[in-house]
Amino acid sequence: MSRKPLIAGNWKMNNTIGEAVVLAQEISNEFEPDWAETVDVAVCPPFVDLKPVKTVFEFDRTKIAVGAQNVYWEPSGAYTGEISVAMLKEIGCGYCIVGHSERRTLFGETNEDVNLKVKALLGEERDAIDPIICVGESLAVRDEGSYLEFVEAEVNAALAGVSEDEAAHVVIAYEPIWAIGTGRTATPEQAQEVCAHIRATVSALYGDDIAEGVRILYGGSMNEGNADLLMAQPDIDGGLIGGASLAAGSFIGVVKAAL
Ligand code: PGA
Numbered sequence: 001m002s003r004k005p006l007i008a009g010n011w012k013m014n015n016t017i018g019e020a021v022v023l024a025q026e027i028s029n030e031f032e033p034d035w036a037e038t039v040d041v042a043v044c045p046p047f048v049d050l051k052p053v054k055t056v057f058e059f060d061r062t063k064i065a066v067g068a069q070n071v072y073w074e075p076s077g078a079y080t081g082e083i084s085v086a087m088l089k090e091i092g093c094g095y096c097i098v099g100h101s102e103r104r105t106l107f108g109e110t111n112e113d114v115n116l117k118v119k120a121l122l123g124e125e126r127d128a129i130d131p132i133i134c135v136g137e138s139l140a141v142r143d144e145g146s147y148l149e150f151v152e153a154e155v156n157a158a159l160a161g162v163s164e165d166e167a168a169h170v171v172i173a174y175e176p177i178w179a180i181g182t183g184r185t186a187t188p189e190q191a192q193e194v195c196a197h198i199r200a201t202v203s204a205l206y207g208d209d210i211a212e213g214v215r216i217l218y219g220g221s222m223n224e225g226n227a228d229l230l231m232a233q234p235d236i237d238g239g240l241i242g243g244a245s246l247a248a249g250s251f252i253g254v255v256k257a258a259l
Helices: 017-030 033-037 047-060 085-091 101-107 111-122 139-144 147-158 188-206 208-213 227-231 248-257
Strands: 006-010 040-044 065-068 095-098 130-135 171-174 215-219 238-241
Touching (some): 006 095, 006 248, 017 047, 047 065, 095 111, 111 147, 130 147, 139 147, 147 171, 171 188, 188 208, 188 227, 227 238, 227 248, 238 248
Parallel strands (some): 006 238, 040 065, 065 095
8 A cells, every 4th residue: 555655843942933934945845745645744843823824824825834832631720831632633633643752751750641632633532633742762773772672662551552443543653762963873774773663563453454554753863864774664654754844845845855
């Protein structure tokens, strides 16, 4: 089955509203309309930038989605500082990153939190916000050799209680922590090994049909120079791009590699 690649830019905590509008406009200017037939593209800016960035793309009729970097699972209430699924929905978010390793390590997010967020996004009221679930091992786990089991456990935990219908909307991003922001990319073979294992894990949960449709991204120092070879791997369906998504030229370079 052929899967449509997804290139998602994770801006992390970068770009004020003014800066975000400029970058979104530059990306929009370089994006050719017919590319959208071959590749799905999303940018995931900080919460405050979501609406302004969405407005740029809407005004230009550019088929680039916006995604959030996080969400809270409760529908509303006394949760100071949090953002609900309904709030993201009203802005028109198509995606939401969940369980990024920076959230897990810096903000104490657990596998259980990730699961609650995934279920909140996929719940009946969700209206198509697809979670981009991030998984990936530390250098210590890789060196010790148990990285496949580690990633498998993260996938199983994230998808606990998720139905077959819901699972079809899930995107999984394999992001080895040792490759994030370090300039040290996983080799295509290393990335493929884990992405194939993720697909096998999804297949064990939901069967081959669902597993063959789920998009699995690679993330970790991916850029226009290495994107080609990574995406040539059979189980890598795109990328979650950090540093290289912060300039229009390098982000568009990665998008072109997926065409
Ligand atoms: P990087 O970040 O491309 O800067 O390594 C990727 C990510 O953290 O999503």
